[in-house]
Amino acid sequence: MMSIVVRVKQKQIAQLISKGKRLDGRDLYEYRDIKIEQGIIEKAEGSAKVLLGKTEVMVGVKIEVGQPFLDTPNDGVLTVNAELVPLASPTFEPGPPDENSIELARVVDRGIRESKAVDLPKLCIEPGKKVFVLFVDIYVLNHDGNLIDASALAALAALKNTKIFNYEVQDGEIKIKPGYTPLQLQAHPIAITFAKINDKLVVDPWLEEEQVMDARLTITTDDQGRICAVQKGGSGFFTTKQIMEAAQIAVEKAKEIRKKLGWVT
Amino acid sequence: MSQKTETLIDKNGLRIDGRRPDELRPIKVEVGVLSNADGSAYIEQGKNKILAAVYGPKELHPKHLALPDRMVLRCRYHMAPFSVQERKSPAPSRREIELSKVVREALEPAIFMEYYPRTAIDVFIEVLQADGGTRCASITVASLALADAGIPMRDLVAACSAGKVDDTIVLDLMDTEDKVGSADLPVAYMPNLGVVTLLQMDGILTLEEFEKAVNLAIDGCKRIYAMQKEALRAKYVSIKESEE
Numbered sequence: 001m002m003s004i005v006v007r008v009k010q011k012q013i014a015q016l017i018s019k020g021k022r023l024d025g026r027d028l029y030e031y032r033d034i035k036i037e038q039g040i041i042e043k044a045e046g047s048a049k050v051l052l053g054k055t056e057v058m059v060g061v062k063i064e065v066g067q068p069f070l071d072t073p074n075d076g077v078l079t080v081n082a083e084l085v086p087l088a089s090p091t092f093e094p095g096p097p098d099e100n101s102i103e104l105a106r107v108v109d110r111g112i113r114e115s116k117a118v119d120l121p122k123l124c125i126e127p128g129k130k131v132f133v134l135f136v137d138i139y140v141l142n143h144d145g146n147l148i149d150a151s152a153l154a155a156l157a158a159l160k161n162t163k164i165f166n167y168e169v170q171d172g173e174i175k176i177k178p179g180y181t182p183l184q185l186q187a188h189p190i191a192i193t194f195a196k197i198n199d200k201l202v203v204d205p206w207l208e209e210e211q212v213m214d215a216r217l218t219i220t221t222d223d224q225g226r227i228c229a230v231q232k233g234g235s236g237f238f239t240t241k242q243i244m245e246a247a248q249i250a251v252e253k254a255k256e257i258r259k260k261l262g263w264v265t
Numbered sequence: 266m267s268q269k270t271e272t273l274i275d276k277n278g279l280r281i282d283g284r285r286p287d288e289l290r291p292i293k294v295e296v297g298v299l300s301n302a303d304g305s306a307y308i309e310q311g312k313n314k315i316l317a318a319v320y321g322p323k324e325l326h327p328k329h330l331a332l333p334d335r336m337v338l339r340c341r342y343h344m345a346p347f348s349v350q351e352r353k354s355p356a357p358s359r360r361e362i363e364l365s366k367v368v369r370e371a372l373e374p375a376i377f378m379e380y381y382p383r384t385a386i387d388v389f390i391e392v393l394q395a396d397g398g399t400r401c402a403s404i405t406v407a408s409l410a411l412a413d414a415g416i417p418m419r420d421l422v423a424a425c426s427a428g429k430v431d432d433t434i435v436l437d438l439m440d441t442e443d444k445v446g447s448a449d450l451p452v453a454y455m456p457n458l459g460v461v462t463l464l465q466m467d468g469i470l471t472l473e474e475f476e477k478a479v480n481l482a483i484d485g486c487k488r489i490y491a492m493q494k495e496a497l498r499a500k501y502v503s504i505k506e507s508e509e
C-alpha cells in the first residue's frame with residue numbers, strides 16, 4: 001500500500017513527469033547504472049549479483065541430475081524461482097511465495113525460455129531418463145523498484161557464469177570426471193520495464209515511481225531485436241500507441257545494455 | 266500430450282480445425298446461470314467451458330486488509346482436475362496464481378472501485394474444460410458476471426488471444442496451436458474506451474508481427490464484445506417475457 005510520504009510525493013512525481021523530468025534527475029527513458037558481479041557464491045554452479053541503482057538482486061544456479069518432463073524427454077529442465085527475502089523491504093513478509101514473487105519468477109523464466117538462451121536439448125544425459133535440472137534461484141536483497149529487469153539481468157549473468165561438471169555415463173550411471181564445462185548461452189534476453197504515470201511512460205521505474213504508477217509493462221527482446229516475452233501488470237491500462245512505443249524503446253534500450261555489458265552472441 | 270503436427274495451416278490457408286487465420290472459435294455465452302451467486306456467467310469458446318461467479322460487495326475479512334478509499338477485488342482462476350488431458354492437482358499451481366493476478370488486473374480498470382470503500386468483491390472462475398486461451402475466456406466471462414452482479418463498470422472487458430503458427434498471424438489459438446505454434450499473445454480490451462487491460466506474450470515475434478498480432482487480437486475482442494452485450498440483453502429479455 002501507498003505510504004503517506006509517497007502520497008505527498010505523488011503529485012510532485014506526476015507533475016515532473018509531465019514536464020519530461022523525474023524525481024531522481026533521470027530522463028524519462030534513462031536507465032539506472034548497472035553493476036554486475038559474477039561468481040560470488042563458490043558453492044553454486046553459477047552466481048551473480050546485480051545492482052540496478054539501489055535495487056540489489058542475487059541469483060544462484062544449482063545443477064542436479066533429474067528426470068525430464070514427459071512431454072519433452074530430450075530436454076534438460078529449467079526451473080526459475082524467486083524469493084522476496086524479508087530483509088529486502090519493509091513490505092516483504094516471510095512465508096511461501098506470494099503472487100508477486102511467482103509473477104516475477106515466471107516473467108524472468110519466459111524471457112530465458114522463449115529466447116532459447118539455454119540450449120535445453122544439450123542438457124540431456126539419457127533421453128527420457130536422465131537430464132540436468134537447472135535451478136535458477138532469484139534472491140532479492142534490496143528492493144528499490146524494477147525487480148523484473150534486475151532479476152532478469154542477474155539470472156542471465158548467473159547463467160553466463162554457470163559451469164557443469166564433466167561426466168561420462170557408464171552402465172547407466174553418471175561418473176563425475178575432473179574439470180568443468182561452461183554453460184554456453186545462445187541468446188541474451190533483456191527485459192525492459194516501463195511504468196505509466198500520468199499517461200506517460202518512464203523506463204526502469206524506481207520504488208517511489210512504482211508506488212504511484214497506474215500500470216506496468218515489461219517487454220523482453222532477444223539479440224535480433226525480436227520480442228520474446230511481454231507482461232502487463234498493475235491495475236491500469238495502456239493504449240495501443242503506448243504499447244507500440246514501449247516495444248520500440250525496449251528494443252533500443254536492450255541493445256544499449258547488451259553493448260554496455262559486452263553481451264553479444 | 267500434444268502431437269507434433271507437421272503443419273498447422275494447410276495449403277488452402279485453413280487451420281487444423283478448419284478456421285481461417287482471423288476467425289474466432291464458436292462462442293456461446295450465457296448470463297445468470299448460478300442462483301446463489303450475486304452475478305454469474307458461463308462461456309463456451311471452442312472446447313473451453315468456463316464458469317464465473319461474483320460475490321459482493323461484502324464486508325472484508327480480515328478487516329485490516331480493507332482499503333479506506335476503495336474496494337478490494339479478489340480473483341481466483343482455478344482449473345478443475347478433469348479439465349485437461351492429464352489430471353491436474355486441485356491445489357493452485359504457480360500458473361494459476363499468476364493468472365489470478367493478471368485476470369484481476371485486467372478487470373480492475375473497468376470497475377468503479379471507489380464506489381464501495383472498505384468492501385470486497387470476490388470473482389471465482391472455474392475452468393471446467395480447457396483448450397487454449399482460457400485466461401482470455403475467463404476475463405470475458407468474469408466481466409459478464411460482474412455486470413450481472415450489478416457492479417458499476419466503465420465498460421465490459423473482452424479478451425482474446427492472437428499468435429503465430431507456421432509464419433501466419435492467427436486469432437484465438439486453440440491448445441495445439443498454442444503449444445506447437447511460435448507465439449501466443451493474450452489481450453484484454455475495453456472497446457468503448459479503446460484501452461488494453463491485459464497484455465502478455467510468450468514466443469518470438471518481430472516488431473511488425475507484434476503490432477499485427479496486437480491489432481488482430483483487439484479486433485477479436487471487439488467481436489467478442491458484441492456477443493457479451495447480446496448475452497446480457499438476452500437475460501433481461503427472458504426476464505421480461507416471464508413477467509408478461
